Amino acid sequence: MHGNLHELGEVLGGHHDPALVALSVGIAILASFTALDLAGRVRAAHGWGVRLWTGAAAVAMGGGIWAMHFVAMLAFTLPVPITFDPWLTLFSLVLPIIVTGFGFGLVRRGAGRTRWVVSAGIVVGISIATMHYTGMAAMHSGAVLHYDPVLVAVSLLVAVVAATVALWLSLHETAPAPKLGAAVVMGLAVAGMHYTAMAAATWVLPAGHGRPDGATGLEQASLALGVGSTTALILFLSLLAALFDRRFSALAQREAAVALRESEARAAMLSAERAAAEAALRVGETRLHIALEAAGLGTWEVDFATGQVQWDETMGALLGLPPAARESAARRWQDFVHSEDLSPLRAALRPAMKEGGPFVAEFRVRRQDGVERVMALRAAQLPPTRMVGVCQDVTQARAAQAVLERDRQELERLVEERTAALLQVARQRRRAEEEARQAEKLAALGHLTGAVAHDFNNLLQVVTSGAALLRQPSIAGAKREAILDGMIQAGRSARDLTGRLLAFARRQALHPEVVDVAERLSGMSELLRRTLGSGIEVRTSIEPDLWLAKVDPGQLEVAILNLAVNGRDAMPDGGVVTIEARNATLDKEGERPAGEYVCIVVRDTGQGIPQHLLDRVLEPFFTTKPTGYGTGLGLPQVLGFVRQSGGDLSIRSEVGEGTAVSLVLPRALEEAAAARPVSAAPNSARRGTILVVEDNVEVGTLAVSLLEERGYITRHVRSAEEALSLLRSGMMPDVVFSDVVMPGGVGGMELARIARESWPSLPVLLTTGYSEQLSRTSPPDGVEILPKPYQPEELSAALDRALRRKEPEAA
Known part of the structure; x- marks a missing residue:
């Protein structure tokens, strides 16, 4: 054949770009997979969804095959320029899409029967081959195109077989792996059809025509990549849409299945809420009958138009009727009501009949045996003139109720009498408690008065005896001075005792000033050493930048001295008295408000105080010292001074470990200069x-x-x-x-x-x-x-x- 063609002119040899060939095959496989996947959505769709997914599958299959064909055409180059007819190219794109969609519809209309599938495969295959040869006709190169009939027939057969297999697979749902395998086979078949058809083509440049110079009309590689990328994007979006539709369809199916199961369950339950209701109704009727019998309730119905009443056997028994007459009808209800209760019962019935509400009443009946019983009635109206209800014999209940009412009245009388007696006892107890408290006060006052009287009488003894002695002219000068000193000391002791009592009662007149506590404590060190004696070591520990305090300075020194002397008395063999001072910010506790305080601690290493006595050391006139060695007012005086100053006092002590007394005094916010003592001027000789x-x-x-x-x-x-x-x-x-x-x-x-x-x-x-x-x-x-x-x-x-x-x- 080629020999004959050489006689017509120069046979042009062409070649394929391997990368673009591979791209074309990949597009064919991807298009086949997408078309098979979208065909599955056609099977699952209904109504307009069938046409939508059929069109999508046709676009994927037909458009993908065309893209494979076009990219494969661009992969082929000749030694002459090549151009493409745009209209024929566009027709080659539209033709496979339309015919493939027609083929899918034909297969679906034929319900998947073989002859329909084969017929549709032939139509689609021929259209695919037509698309190929139309695209080949769209190529313009200046050479004459000749085809090998055998290879053309082979390519046509491959197209028909590939189309038939594709349409058949579109009728069956397959798993992803088999679907991918089928797509690979179909893609290779479609690509094989194209390259078989390309092998059937030969380009001959007629004799006498010079070979045209220049490049092809399009830059083939770039165009092929563009077409391939666009096609891949469209196919990917189609697969993504199918994926979402499949997910939504699966969710809808699951929801439908759940709804179906729930509906079936509800139907079963309703059939069972009905059978059970009927059974419950029967059981309820039985239980009602049993309950009525157990409660002794008789049911009745009266027609006020005729005055006749009907009742059940229980009601007949309540009325004292014999067994044979208990269920007889057509009795007049007035025949059984006590004559004295008939008028009130009729008067109560009238508004009940008019208003239509429930009717409740109690009345007496005279049974046929002559016995009177009390009946409780409860009824409801059946318009227009009937009423139904129940009756119960409450004779014994009303008798018991009367007994209970008598008992209640008696109990109330007894409770009132008992309450009055208890109130009298309570008044007597309060009077006794008040008398006891008054006695305690008098005892405390007697104790206080006795202790004060004892000390003051001793002091007065010194004063009165000294005054009497001073009247004697025989008293020598030295003895006179001793007597006078004793009288003066007695006056000082009396003033100290009075001050302690006032401090304990918080009645002493304090003169608070802004005091530099650090300076005061430092100045007292030497006084304390002289007062406590050589056997006691005095130590001080004062925090730097100690705050100022608002306190009476004289009373502060007396308090420190009292505590130091107490510490000395607790250390008969000697020891250490330590005075510490620090700043403290404290929360509210007892009478002491929250705020900033100066804390002073006087600590000794003495014998300590037993725990059972620790709570009593602040009581007036209580002392742990031997008789004659203390008045018992030292600590109460300090407590009164500190609390009257707005502070507080606490004591911690362990036997054998010593005692620590802590004073907290309110911080002063005035300037430090106000706390410095003013130097006293020399005693002026001026008199006035x-x-x-x-x-x-x-x-x-x-x-x-x-x-x-x-x-x-x-x-x-x-x-x-x-x-x-x-x-x-x-x-x-x-x-x-x-x-x-x-x-x-x-x-x-x-x-x-x-x-x-x-x-x-x-x-x-x-x-x-x-x-x-x-x-x-x-x-x-x-x-x-x-x-x-x-x-x-x-x-x-x-x-x-x-x-x-x-x-x-x-x-």
């Missing part, structure tokens, strides 16, 4: 006029004597009113020295307030043994306080302080 205000003649006389002894000029008055009258008349003393508690409408505190307001430069010095008002409130600014009893030197110092207050104001 003192207005003495004292209602007690003896005390006033002694005060005047002490002042005149020191060179002051005095004027003594016995009331604040007299003092104010003198001041308003023009008298202006250097100092007003007044008692706090005096009879009359004006006391020392009021006198000091008026004097400071009217004469701001006039110093005022107040003195008192105890003042309720002074324990609650602070004195006016610029007023000095001198506690009674006082020593002459204490009076002089207080006057000097009052006069020094005057000098800056005067300046």
Whole structure:
């Protein structure tokens, strides 16, 4: 054949690009797999979904075969330029899509019968071959195309066989692996058809025609990749759509299966909620009958139009009828109602019949045997004139109820009598408890009075005996001085005892100041060493930058000294007393509010206090010391001082380990400079006029004597009113020295307030043994306080302080 062709002109030899050939085969396989997968969706679809998926399968199969064909055409090159007719190329694309869709529809219409499948395969195969040869005709190269008839026939046969197999496989659902194998076989068959057809073609350049120069009309590799990529994308999207549809279909099938099972279960249940209901109804009727018999309930029905009543056997028994007549009908209901209850029963029936609601009543019946019984009736209306209900014999129940009511009334009477008796006992118990508390108070007061009386009588003994001895002219000078010293010491002891009592009762007049606690404790070290003796080592541990405290400095020193002396007494063989001070931020506890405090701990290494006595050491006059070695007011005095200052006290002790007493005092927020003591000026020799205000003649006389002894000029008055009258008349003393508690409408505190307001430069010095008002409130600014009893030197110092207050104001 080629020999004959050479006579016609130059036979052109062409060759294939291996990469594009492989691409074309891959497209054929992918198109076959996609078409088989989409055909499966056709089988599962209904209605418009069948046409949609049939079209998609046709596009995948026909379009994929065309893409394989076109890429394979681009893989082939000739030594002459090649161009493509766009319209024939487009026709070669549309033809296999339409015919493949027709073939799928034909197979589905034929219900998969063999002759329909074969017929559709022939039509689709011929269309695929036609697509190939149409595409070949679209190639323009300037050469004449000749075909080998045998190979053309072979290619046509391959196309028909491949199309028939594809259509047959589209009718059967296969697993992914067999489907992939079938796609590979079909893809190779379709590609084989194309390359068989290409082998059947020969291009001959006619004799006398020169070989055209230049490249082909399209850059074949780029175009092939573009077509292949686009086709692969379309096929991938088709597979993705089929995947989602398959998933949704599976979900729908599962939901339908579940719904079907639920529907079948509901139907079965309904058939069973019905059989059971019928059985339950029968059982209920039986149970109702049994229950009515067990409860003794008789059922009845009355027609008020005729007045006749019908009842069951139980109702007949309740009415006392003989067995033979218990079920007889057509009895008048009025024949059985007690004559006295007939009218009230009729009156109650009328509104019940009119309103149509339930009817409840009790009435007496007279049985045929003459016995009266009480019946409880409950009924409902059956319009228009009938009523049905039940009756029960409640004769015994009403008799029992009457007995219970009598018993209840009797019980209420007994309860009232018992309650009155219990209230009387409670009143007597409260009276006895109050008397017991009063007795405890009197006992405590007697104990307190006895202890105080004992100490004060001892002190008074010293004073009165000393005064009597001083009257004797025979007393020598040295002995006289000893007696006077004893009397003075007795006065100091009495003042200390009074101070402890007031501190314990929180009634002492405190004069809180901003105190530098660190400086005070450091200054007390030497005093403590001298007081405690050589056998006691005194140590101090003070935190740096210790806060200031708002406290009465004198009472603070007395409290520290008391605790140190207690520690010394607990260490008869010597030991260590440690005084610690630190800053502390504490939560609320008891009477002490939350806030910032200065904590002072006095610790000893003594014998310790037994636990059963630890709770009692703060009681007044309780002491662990031997008789004659303590009054039992030391710790109560410290407790009263600390709590009156806004702080608190706690004690920790172990036998053999020592005792630690902790004081917490409120922090002062004022400047530190306010806490520094002002250096006292030397005692001035200056003397002046003192207005003495004292209602007690003896005390006033002694005060005047002490002042005149020191060179002051005095004027003594016995009331604040007299003092104010003198001041308003023009008298202006250097100092007003007044008692706090005096009879009359004006006391020392009021006198000091008026004097400071009217004469701001006039110093005022107040003195008192105890003042309720002074324990609650602070004195006016610029007023000095001198506690009674006082020593002459204490009076002089207080006057000097009052006069020094005057000098800056005067300046």
